[in-house]
Each structure stands twice: as structure tokens, then as C-alpha cells.
Amino acid sequence: MKIAYFPGCSAHAMASEYDRSARLVCDDLGVALNEVTDWNCCGATAAHSLDHELMLGLNGRNLATVSRMGFDKVTTPCSGCFSQLKRTGFELKSSETARRDIPRVMHLLQFLAEEVGLDRILGSVVKRVRGLKLAAYYGCLITRPKKITEFDDPEQPMSMDRILRAIGAQTVNWSHKAECCGGGFAVSQTSIVIDLAGQVLEAARQAGAEAVIVACPLCQSNLDARQKCIEEERGIVYALPVIYFTQLIALAFGHPAGKAGLKNLLVSPFPLLERIGLL
Amino acid sequence: MNSDYRPMRLDEIDDSLQREIKEKCGVDVETCMECGKCSGGCSNGHIFDFTPRKIVQLVKLNAEDTLIAMDSLWICLSCHLCVDRCPSGIDTARILDYMRQKAYRKGVTTRPKISLFHELMMSSVLRSGRVSELPLLMKYNWKTRQYINRKDAVLGLKMLLKGKLRLFSPGVKDREEVRRIFSTGNSKPTGGRP
Numbered sequence: 359m360k361i362a363y364f365p366g367c368s369a370h371a372m373a374s375e376y377d378r379s380a381r382l383v384c385d386d387l388g389v390a391l392n393e394v395t396d397w398n399c400c401g402a403t404a405a406h407s408l409d410h411e412l413m414l415g416l417n418g419r420n421l422a423t424v425s426r427m428g429f430d431k432v433t434t435p436c437s438g439c440f441s442q443l444k445r446t447g448f449e450l451k452s453s454e455t456a457r458r459d460i461p462r463v464m465h466l467l468q469f470l471a472e473e474v475g476l477d478r479i480l481g482s483v484v485k486r487v488r489g490l491k492l493a494a495y496y497g498c499l500i501t502r503p504k505k506i507t508e509f510d511d512p513e514q515p516m517s518m519d520r521i522l523r524a525i526g527a528q529t530v531n532w533s534h535k536a537e538c539c540g541g542g543f544a545v546s547q548t549s550i551v552i553d554l555a556g557q558v559l560e561a562a563r564q565a566g567a568e569a570v571i572v573a574c575p576l577c578q579s580n581l582d583a584r585q586k587c588i589e590e591e592r593g594i595v596y597a598l599p600v601i602y603f604t605q606l607i608a609l610a611f612g613h614p615a616g617k618a619g620l621k622n623l624l625v626s627p628f629p630l631l632e633r634i635g636l637l
Numbered sequence: 638m639n640s641d642y643r644p645m646r647l648d649e650i651d652d653s654l655q656r657e658i659k660e661k662c663g664v665d666v667e668t669c670m671e672c673g674k675c676s677g678g679c680s681n682g683h684i685f686d687f688t689p690r691k692i693v694q695l696v697k698l699n700a701e702d703t704l705i706a707m708d709s710l711w712i713c714l715s716c717h718l719c720v721d722r723c724p725s726g727i728d729t730a731r732i733l734d735y736m737r738q739k740a741y742r743k744g745v746t747t748r749p750k751i752s753l754f755h756e757l758m759m760s761s762v763l764r765s766g767r768v769s770e771l772p773l774l775m776k777y778n779w780k781t782r783q784y785i786n787r788k789d790a791v792l793g794l795k796m797l798l799k800g801k802l803r804l805f806s807p808g809v810k811d812r813e814e815v816r817r818i819f820s821t822g823n824s825k826p827t828g829g830r831p
Contacts, residue, residue: 367767367768367769367770367806368770370767370769370803370806370807371769371770371771371800371801371802371803371806372770372796372801372802373801374800374801375800396809396810396811397809398762398766398767398809398815399761399762399766399767399768401759401762402758402768403715403755403758404754404755404756404758404759404762405759405762406715406734407715407734407737407738407741407755408737408738408741408752408755408756408759409738409741409759410734410735410738411821412759412818412819412821415818415819415821416762416818419814419815419818498680498714498716498717498718499716499717502716502717502718502720502721503717503720503721503728503730504721505726512721513721537680537716538680538714538716538718540714541714541715541716542714543712543714543751545754545774545777546748546750546751546753546754546755546777547712547748547750547751550681550684550712550714554680554681554714579801583792583796583801586792587788621799622799622800622801623799624795624796624799624801
């Protein structure tokens, strides 16, 4: 099985552990990830905020490269990149000069849930993640808007819950699995992130979760790096590790914590993982 | 009651903005039934000056000046909750994008820091084809004169030690192609004017 792979800018630094664990897990599953040649930034929040044509141009170049590489599908671990690539593909397809060779864009979570499947994931598990109560957090852009993403349920998504349950964990029912974390305002309007990411952490705590599992570098950073600020603001200590779903799968596949990049997280997941004997 | 009072008639209002949005964005606000599910779900609705339902009505009222000057444009998170919850399938997030881009071309912003951050991000993409987080943060702090912010410095140092921030990251090889894409777009990043 092979697919084109779009890592996105954050894979180089902020979310390098996400990129590494994604490659590790796909390798174990027999999926060859072919990095899009000389890919450029998707434009993130900035491009679509200021200039629609620029957003289409930046993502159009990447989609054209995917086709030139001979792939009809491309996957990305970042929800921001996913949203921009997916919208561009959608608009190019429905434009008057519609091209036929526009590749299908899939979020990595979608690719693992729909194309690889739970059976194959289960088949590679060597250490079940028993005794963990997790909040599967999808954020906004993986499933929304539904007519463009064509993935899962925008109000009550379950694909990540199913994967986490398949590798042995328990997932909680909670209110904020598809709410927004504050997205790209982490730097330019931090108060919005403190407010929204704070609501997400509070909901996870109230549902009894011991960790929040994410599938987006921005969600991870807003919930993890800003958690101290949120705790000070709310006067509550959450100490909730915010772990990429690929990192947890990598652990279940028998990789050591260091290789799965768990040391890169700011809120340490080690006390929790030691307690359940996963280390 | 004022004797001059006469109810507003929608068919007497200039519908040029409504037609423009239908043509340019493919969004038809005619089908709005004012149920307000968009505003009820809106992630940032509690701090918007005009909530999504009002924004749709402002389009119908041809209130372009109000739309361009509103704060909601800049603090919309593009989370698309309003889009998915609309029973009429109105893409309000797309309307906000369209009006924000118009405002930006006219040099109007209610949140200079947010538009500056967008601009710096785009100039990074123009320069190297990709975004490097640390240089972007440093430039932003410099431009907004946040030279010494202890909290950010401590967090930045922690992230640096965890490998979450790096000084250098590889860019695109075909820079010429990236510049060409920018020249076809409508905006020209200036490198950030506050």
C-alpha cells in the first residue's frame, strides 16, 4: 500500500514527533509514505484569511505535484493542511475548467481508519494500552465542513475513538471532541486560545479523561504548550498530557517512548504511562 | 410612533452585495431562514460584534461598509461550525473570508496584531515557500515591540529544549514557482506593516 504524504511546515519543528510517529506507524502497517516532492506551505490560516486566489495557488501546486508523482491520493497529518488542500481540490473540481486528475486528499486519521482499517491496526498491536481513560479530541477541521471533508460526523466523530479502543484503551464520552481549540490565534490573540482551549481541557477533565489524544499540531500545541497559562487563569491544575494518536499507536506497536517522541511533549505523559506499565 | 414610519421592504433594497457573494463565493444567502443555529454554535460568537446570523442579514441589507469594518472578520476562527449547522447550507465562513479579503485590500483591520501575523506568515512563505515557526515568532515579537515578555520567553525556551522550535528549517527549492503563485494572487505581503 502506498500514498503520497504531505507533512506540512510544523512537521519540521513544532510537531516533529507527530511526523516521526506517523512514519513509524505507517511503516509497521506496510504503508509507504511518499513525501510530496518539494512541497510548499498550504498557507494555513493566513492565506485564506487574506487572499483566496493565493490559497488556491499554493495548494494547487502541491496537488499538481501529487498527480505528477503518479498518485491519486495524498494524506497529511495536519488538520490545517488537510482543510486547505481539501478545499482547493473541491474548488478545482467544481470549477468550469474542471480537471479530472485532482488527487483525493485524506487526513491521516481518515486514511488509517478507512483505508488501512481497524483489523490491520489490531494485527500490529504487541502491547495493548490497557487501563487508560482517554478523550479523543478531533477539533474542527478534520470533519468540517462536511460537504468538503467527506469524513466522519462533524458533531459526534468516532473514528479516533474506534482506533484507540482497538489498541486497548477506553475513551470517554464528552462534550468538546469537535469544538475549536483557538486554532491559529495562539500567538496573535492568545486570550482566545486560553479561553477556548481551557474549555476543552475542562470538559476532558470533567469527563474523567487522563489524557487528551489529538490529530493536529495546532490542537496539540494549544492544549499542551498553553496548559500552564490556562491553569493559572482558571486556578485548576489539569496536568493532562496531550498526545498525538500516532504516538499512542506507536507505543502499542511496541516502540519505545523515546522513538515515539513522547519526550517532546511539554506536559509529561510518563507518570501516566508508567502507572499502566506501558513503559 | 413616528408617522413617517414605514416597514423596510427587502425588494426595495439594493441587492448588489448579495449578488456579488452569490457569484464570487457561490453562497446564496436568499435561503437563510434566520434560525440562528450559526450564531448559537459559533466558537467565538460571545466576543463577535456581529454574530453569523446578523452577518447574513447585513449582506441582504447591502451593508458593505458595516461588514468591512466589523471586528468579527478578524476573530473568526474558521472552525466551520456555522457552515455545518446551517439547515440551508449557507457557507458563512466563506462570506467572512470574502469580506475580510476586501477589508484587507482597503487596508482596514480592527485587529492589527492578527493581520500583521497573517502578513508575516505569508511573507515567510513568499521568501522560502514554507513557514519557520521560530523566526516568525521572533519577527512578530519584534514588530509588536514585545521584546521582553518573561512568560513567552520561558515557554519559548522550554519548547526550544523539547525540539519544538528550531532556528532553521528547509525551504522550497523552486522559489521561482512560489513567487509566480504570489504574483497571481490579489495581495502582496509587505513584510508586515503594523
